[in-house]
Amino acid sequence: MSTVFIALQANEETRPIIEAIEIDNPAAVVNRQPAMVKIDAEGSLVIRKATIEEQLGRSFDLQELHINLITLTGHVEEDDDSLTLSWNS
Amino acid sequence: MDMKVAKKKLGLKEKYRTMTRDLGWEPSYHSKDELFPYVGYEGIKIHDWDKWEDPFRLTMDAYWKYQAEKERKFYAIIDAHAQNNGHLNLTDARYLSALKIFLQAISPGEYAAHRGFARVGREFPGVGPQVACQMQAIDEIRHAQTQVHAMSNYNRYYNGFHAFADQRDRIWYTSVARSFFDDSMSAGPFEFMIAIGFSFEYVLTNLLFVPFMSGAAYNGDMATVTFGFSAQSDEARHMTLGLEVIKFILEQDPDNLPIVQNWIDKWFWRGFRVLGLVSTMMDYMLPKRVMSWREAWEIYGVENGGALFKDLARYGITPPKGWDDAGKAIDHMSHQFMLGLYQWSFGTAFHAWIPSDDDMRWLSAKYPDTFDTYYRPRWEHIKKMAAAGTPFKNYGLAKLCQTCQLPCVFTEPDDPTLTCHRETDYKEHKYHFCSDGCQHVFENEPEKYIQAWLPMPQLFQDPVNGDLGEWMKWVSLLDGKDNGDYADSEDKKNFEVWRGLATTNQ
Secondary structure (H helix, E strand, C coil): CCEEEEEEECCCCCHHHHHHHHHHCCCCEEEEECCEEEEEEECEEEEEHHHHHHHHCCCCCHHHHHHHEEEECCEEEECCCEEEEECCC | CCCCCCCCCCCHHHHHHHHCHHHCCCCCCCCHHHHCCCCCCCCCCCCCHHHCCCCCCCCHHHHHHHHHHHHHHHHHHHHHHHHCCHHHHCCCHHHHHHHHHHHHHHHHHHHHHHHHHHHHHHHCCCHHHHHHHHHHHHHHHHHHHHHHHHHHHHHCCCCCCCCHHHHHHHCCCHHHHHHHHHHHHCCCHHHHHHHHHHHHHHHHHHHHHHHHHHHHHHCCCHHHHHHHHHHHHHHHHHHHHHHHHHHHHHHHCCCHHHHHHHHHHHHHHHHHHHHHHHHHHHHHHCCCCCCCHHHHHHHHHHHHHHHHHHHHHHHCCCCCCCHHHHHHHCCCHHHHHHHHHHHCHHHCCCCECCCCHHHHHHHHHHCCCCHHHHHHHHHHHHHHHHHCCCCCCCCCCCCECCCCCCECCCEECCEEEEECCEEEEECCEEEEECCHHHHHHHHHCHHHHCCCCCHHHHHCCCCCCCCHHHHHHHCCCCCCCCCCEHHHCHHHHHHHHHHHHHHCCC
């Protein structure tokens, strides 16, 4: 399977988001680089609103991700509750 | 007592449908063909524009909200940078050469992309792409403005930042990026989308922005980290649009495949040549390096590009024609470029330099198969010439490739000791190329590329007429300030003095 990834700015807003991604994707590899965090996952990666809200302690609109997003790869499937990145092959 | 009833909020999909699709209408005064005259001539067949999906489902109201927040974050940091002498936190003023190239060549490209997306947003008949292109057009002008604004802080103290607009139009090396964007803007709307939306944004932009921002972070440049991040937060959306475009076109009609493949071949190679300048930044210009160009190519080219083309294989798409030649060039291009920039540094509005012994050790380790064999001996020779008081300067004019407009400094894909040179005769003239890729692009559309403005022929026309001093005036290059070896520059002297003042009580 090909690897998908998402990279976020390293800051206070993304810390709980990254923790949530780690909880929902235990096999994902988190690379911490200066000022940015890049998360790689085989095949697909899911980001769930409910898990982020638990880590954050407040309600969270998934589109807030746009503010701290650096880059991503793969097909994006987004609805109110989750955002999934995946490759078809 | 009235109970407060919570208003039912629209779900993401409903909201997108209401606030995007419902903005469209069927024209009644004019036919669709009259309204959208350029959508057919490239041969792309679209049967149902409603099949267009925006995976992020971003609506205009949410767009303004998040963009405003990005701007607030950006200006908070830019103000702090200016108020706290942020420029003295740089690792070294050599780093500024990378910024100057960015300002002169890349920021005007953002502006060009703004114009391009504003145009194609008008020319596509579907509401989905109209809205997505409008957002991207506004993003791109925001990028140009925030970049110019962030770098204006360096213009107060350092040379080479003062005339980027003149240099965008007139100096030789910026014509590489300019011709790339002009080429895309003068193509049809679908080709523009494949050129900028897919090939540049999706396949190559990670190689530009991600190492550039990390490079800024490693080298203490808070201003650039900030504009880079602010721009990059839009890029993820642009990349998703680029991937959506290609899937949409290919799913609409099987006849679209060969047209799209031809554009991918062309724009991958055009983009690869433009981004070659980034290789010098990563391997030579960052005093504190992030990763080598080779390592960045492995992550964002081989791994990510490989996954992408494997995925698109179900539509019949194959990796771009120049993919293998690009792979063979990776271990050579930054060295060949930097040797060129050094020998022509009298004509650049940024500084070049001879790598130090430490730098060369790093380059040997990162390029074990090529650096010591092919490039170290040249740098050692150049170093001796500089030490003897006879620095190597090439006052000859570079032969430029008719397509990418770079000097023909590259070698044959399979022989790094032989300069690569191709030529084509067309209508009684001879045209030169740096590579098979650029020659193919020309031969597919010769009538377009014979019209290219090339900086070298311009040298012999009014108002320059072959005079180097006149040329410098015309391109707003201040001789002895903006150009030449970093070792002898005002930037070096000033940075050291100011940093000394900042860290002592003298």
